[in-house]
Amino acid sequence: MAGFGLTFSEYLSNNRADIVVRVQQHALLSLYTILCAAVIGVGLAILVHRRRTAANFCVATAAVGFTLPSVAVFGILFSLVGGxxxxxxxxxxxxxxxxxxxxxxxxxxxxxxxxxxxxxGMGMNRFRRLWQVELPTAWPVILAGLRVSAQLTVGIVTIAAFVVNMGLGYYGYASLDNLGSANTGNEALVCVLFVALIALAFDALFVVVRRLTMPRGIRV
Structure with a gap:
C-alpha cells in the first residue's frame, strides 16, 4: 500500500527509541502546560469571581486569545525568540x-x-470560607474544566511541532512533507495513535482524581 514501506510493527520496532522520547516529550509538555494553566485559571477565578464585571472581562479576554490561530501565534513567537x-x-x-x-x-x-x-455565622473568615466551603463545592465544575483543558492541550502540543522539533507532532508533519513516499502512513499513524493514547491516559488520571477527591454521595 502506498505510504507504508514497512509494516506498522516493523516501523515501530525500527523507531522505538525515538518514539519513546517523543511520547515522553509530548506528555511532559502537556502536563507542564496544564499545571501552569491551572494555577493561572483557578487563581484568577478566585480573585475575580465575586465581581461579575471583572470575571466576565477575564473570561472574554481568555476567549479572544483562544480564537487566535495557533500556527500563526507559534510563528510570530518563533520569529521573536527562535525555535x-x-x-x-x-x-x-x-x-x-x-x-x-x-x-x-x-x-x-x-x-x-x-x-x-x-x-x-460560624465565624469563618474570608480565606476559610474560600478554602473550606467555596472551593470544595465548586471542585466538580473546576475539575471538569481541567479535564477539557487537558484534552485540548494534548492536541495543540501536536501543532507546536511546527516550530519546535519535539513531541509526536513531528511524525504528523513528516507524513505531510513526504506524502506518497514510503512510510508516510506509518508516520501519520504513529502521530494519531500515540497522541490518542496520551489523551486517554490524562483522561483516566482525571477519573481517578475525581474518585479520590469527591465524596461518594455526590459522584455522578
Missing part, C-alpha cells in the same frame, strides 16, 4: 486557560449563598 520552548509554551498555556478559568468562575459563583451565610 525553543519560549515560542510554544506561552501560547499553549493561553489556550489551556480558558476552560479552567471559565469553569472555575462558574463553579465559584454557583456556591449557594446560604452556605456562605452559614459559614459567616
Amino acid at each position: 525553543n520552548l519560549l515560542a510554544v509554551f506561552p501560547p499553549l498555556v493561553m489556550y489551556a486557560v480558558l476552560p479552567i478559568l471559565r469553569n472555575s468562575v462558574v463553579g465559584l459563583q454557583s456556591v449557594d449563598e446560604d452556605l456562605l451565610d452559614a459559614a459567616r
